[in-house]
Amino acid sequence: MSDAMQSSAPVLAVDDLSIALPKGGDRPFAVENVSFEIKPNEVVCLVGESGSGKSMIAHAVLQLLPRGVDIVSGTVTVAGQDPSKLGGRGLRNLRGGNAAMIFQEPLSSLNPLKRVGKQVEEMILAHQRPAPSMVEIHERVQTLLTQVGLPNPELLEKSYPFELSGGQRQRVMIAMAMANRPALLIADEPTTALDVTTQRQILRLIDDLRRERGMGVLLITHDFGVVADVADRVVVLRHGKVVEQGTASEVLRNPQAAYTRELIDAVPKARLADIHATIVRPEPLLEVVGLEKTFRVKRGWLQPPREVLAADGISLTLHEGETLAVVGESGSGKSTLGRMIMRLTEPDAGAIRFGGADLRQLRGEALRQARRQLQIVFQDPFASLDPRQKVGDAIARGPMAYGTSRAEAMAQARQLLVRVGLSETAAGRYPHEFSGGQRQRICIARALALKPRVLIADEAVSALDVSVQAQVLALLAELRQEMRLAMIFITHDLRIAAEIADRVIVLQRGQIVEEGTTAEVFTAPRQAYTRDLLDAIPGRDFFDQPGFAADARHIAGIESGIDAV
Amino acid sequence: METVRAFLRHPSGMIGLVLLLVVVVVAIIAPIVFPVSPWEMVGAPFTPPGEDGLWLGGDTLGRDVAAGVAYGARVSLLIGIASALAAMAIGVVIGAISGYFGGKVDLVLMRMTELFQTIPAFVLAILLVATFNPSLLTIILTIGAVSWPPLARLTRAEFLRLRHREFVEAALCQGERTWRIVLGHILPNAISPILVVTSLTVATAILLESALSFMGLGDPNLMSWGFMIGAGRTVIRNAWWMSVFPGLAILLTVLAINLFGEGLSDVLNPRVARRRS
Known part of the structure; x- marks a missing residue:
């Protein structure tokens, strides 16, 4: 790759690319007249909402388009080769050799029946000619796993994908992609399925690796926060057409297209909510006391079951008209908490007091009647x-x-x-x-x-595009005022929590590590864990996060994150 | 509507459907074409096909084989469909209860299902029919009683898959009653594979009925294909037509149902359907 680093020939050149959709679709072209280039050691972000055709471009680069979807005009050049002109062998050498790809969902892109070490090994065996000796391959696998920051590679290479966390799986995917020192790395929403802290680590890892090796990176995302953190240049797509492209700072600071501005504005800025619940009645509407839950996962005949602590003595109160955000990484037990309150998951111990009764004691018809007041x-x-x-x-x-x-x-x-x-x-x-x-x-x-009197929103906007997220959040905020709803808002995204909640609870491994009003938690976090979560917010440096300004009154004066820069 | 249109484009499914319709038509018009009972002796014994106005020949007692095959279609279709429906009723109820409630209920019901699966179906069927007097009803119930385990297992698997889907939990949170959740949300989403397996069960039920009749355990008042083969088997070397024509009828009907069932399966499975279109 040293040649590529010295020359500035683009590792990927997309020239006037159009991809046709099958007849009868909602538009004739998935992508129309798209052109851009990626130079070595450069991160280009392809940004757009779902359906904008951004994944289609990535798939076209590696000739992975679904049947019936074809390139009708334009060319793609990857490290000097046109993939559409390559035969079976040439294409195989390109894929995973000069151009590697990582996908959104790390669980479904690893073979569940193979140990991860073997899967990385396979990448090397498939591409290196003559094949290196087994000892050498083993060393390479170890090095790769170490490079992507996986702890204890000796043990890890013998694990199966299901034994790893989402972030660890994505690291394995990256190790596989790096195995043959590609000139181009294509990452299709690599962090969308991960929580904020893991997202930050993965993005940092990709960034470090490209600096080290001088690769070009094509990063596909819908989140301008991510763009602000890692991109050198940005291509904004809408309905398959390029709306705007330029260097990251140009596009972010001075967007030309109205659509780009919309997308940037839609990024939750962790502005503290200006609506605050006035608590009329002092007694809480919902009271959770000492809730406990341990999941036991069977592992095999002789091994003891693996225990996952999802709730370790969680207590909380919720008043009428109040919004409580429950934040934490995946696996912190926040979804389980919501499900236990809804009685969808049975707690091991504790009480859920609502309307003068303990929900845990209710059965049959009485439970059905109580559920009416609680919705999810x-x-x-x-x-x-x-x-x-x-x-x-x-x-x-x-x-x-x-x-x-x-x-x-x-x-x-x-x-x-x-x-x-x-x-x-x-x-x-x-x-x-x-x-x-x-x-x-x-x-x-x-x-x-x-x-209902209580609404539980379990990651209710996490699966949505950033721009749609903003609309749904606004709707929820309106409705809670209108219907005097008490809301438990479960999310891994602190930006959202800041915008909607009166109070915040931070969960870690089933325990409440911090609790307080939103302003308290965001401006003066007491725990290191909370600070980590806050630091991990994508685009934090760029958007300058008004929510973190020490002077809370300052916030109201700032119209948007852009102006604050 | 779209499903119907997709089925019409499915080649082997359509072949199955056409063949099946032919069998149904033969069953319907049997009394018109052959006004005389198939048990009636209408010609000389051992009449070869085409002689004496008997297209498919006569049997050892001079009965019309063609009439037997036509009337046999009624019996086979009736028993095949009725016993497959019986099997579906038993299987879906047991599978649904097992999959929805889980725990001890599931354990007991599944062990019971396994018990049925370990006994060879045909041996159990012979035992049951021999114990009760062979009649149309007992044969249908017997075949139903030995064919439900695969349907129960399938229904259970579908229920397990759907039981904790979010839309089912949402219905639970909405306060819907258990029977409504089961009938209104889970079953409609599980029905496609159940229908496919039921349609294939019709074919095995026809084979089972034929086998029972062959053993002389059919309803003595009904002319069925299996009975005809059983009656003609001792003379198959001098009078092949007595066993071959009813045998062909069984072959074609079972083939038709299998083709139809597979076509249905492809059309109802969205992933395969999309690949075809």
């Missing part, structure tokens, strides 16, 4: 709607289950759909006709149809 919005809007149920029915079912007549419940459902920003006609359609953001609105309408 799940993370994945695609999994949480029954694909065979019309949207109107999905919303009306709840009130109907408690005795409201069908006609009345449907009328209510239509009103609610309008309230969450959809049209009345949505009631007669099926979930697959809606986008992710629209589906999440439907889920919110469904939860609110029962007029």
Whole structure:
């Protein structure tokens, strides 16, 4: 790669690329007339919302386009070669050799039945000619695993993917991608499935590796926070067309296109919420006392089961009209907490007091009646709607289950759909006709149809594009005022917590490590763990995070993160 | 609607459907084409095919083989479909309870299912039919009773898959009652593979019925393909037509149902359907 480092010939050149979609799609081209270049030692971010065609470009580079989707014009040149002109052998040498790719979901991109060391080894064996000796390969695997920052590579190479955490799996993927010293690394949303702290580590790792080796990196993301952290240059895509491209600082500081500005503005800036609940009644609406839960995972006949502590004496209170954010990394037990309050997961010990009763003691009909007051919005809007149920029915079912007549419940459902920003006609359609953001609105309408007093939002906006996130958050903020909802907002994204919550609880390994008002936690965190989480917020340096300004009053004066720079 | 259109484009599925329709039509028009009962002796014994107006020949007692094959289609289809539905009813109920409630209920029901699976189906069927008098109803129930385990296992697996899906949990949080969650949310999402396996069960049920009749354990009042083969087997070297034509009928019907079932499976499986279109 030393040649590539010295020459400034681009490692990837995309010239006037157009990719056609099969007939009958929502647009004729996935990507139209896209041109850009990546030079050695350069990180180019491809930014856009889902459906903008950004992944299509990445797949086109390695000739991985799905059947029926073809390049109709333009050329792609990877390290001097045109992949579309390569035959089977040439393409195999290119993939994983000169150009390597890492994917969004690290679990599904590793073979679950093979030890990870073997999988890295395979990458070397497939490309190195003549094949190095086994001893040499083993050493290379060890070095690679060490380089990507995995602890104890000796032990780790013998592990199976399911034994690793999401971040560790992504590191293994990166080790595989690095195995043959590629000139180009393509990373397709490599951190979207990871929590903030892991995201930061992975981005830093990619950044370090490219400096060390002088590779070009094509990083695909929908988050301008990520762009601000790592990109040298940015290409903004919308509906398959390039809206704007330039150096990262140019685009971020002085966006030319209105769409780019929209995307940048949509990045949650961790501005502290200016709405604050006025607590009318002193007694809490919901009180959780000493909740405990340990998951036991069986490992084999002779090994003892692995124990995962999801809740270790969690106690919290929630007042009417108040929003409580529960933040933590994945595996900290925050989702389990929400599920235990909903009685979807049975706690081992503790009490959940609500409306004068302990929810844990309720069974059957009494539990059904109590559930009416507590509702939940799940993370994945695609999994949480029954694909065979019309949207109107999905919303009306709840009130109907408690005795409201069908006609009345449907009328209510239509009103609610309008309230969450959809049209009345949505009631007669099926979930697959809606986008992710629209589906999440439907889920919110469904939860609110029962007029609950407590709403639990379990990562309710994490699966959405940043721009859609902002809209859904605004809707939730409005609704909570309107309906005097008490809300538990579970999230790994502190920027979001800052914008919506009155109080924040920080969870780590099933324990509350910090608790306080949002301003307290964000401006004067007491725990190192909280500070780590805050530091990990993507784009923090660039956006200057007004939320962290010591003077809280200063915040109101700042219109957006851009102006603050 | 889209499913129907996709099926119409499925080549082997359509061949199966056409063949199956032919069998159904034969079963329906049997009394019109052959007004005389298939048990009636209408010609000389051992009449070869084509002679004496008997297209497919006569059997050892001079009964019309063609009439037997046509009337046999009614019996085979009726028993095949009715016993597959019986198997589906038993299997889906047991599988659904097992998959939804889990725990001890699941343990007991699945051990019971395994018990049924370890006994050879045909031996159990012979035992049951021989114990109760062979009649249309007992044969249907017997075949149903030996064919449900695969359906129960499939339903259980589908329920386990769907039980903790978020939309099911959302329905639970909405306060919907258990039976509504099961019938309204889980079953409709699990029904496609269940239908496919049920349609294939029809084919095995027809084979089971034929085998039972061959052993002389069929309903003595019904002319069935298996009975005809059983009756003709001793003379197969001098009068092949007595066993070959009913045998061909079984072969074609079972083939038709299998092709239809596979076509259905492809069309109902979104991943395969997408690849085809």
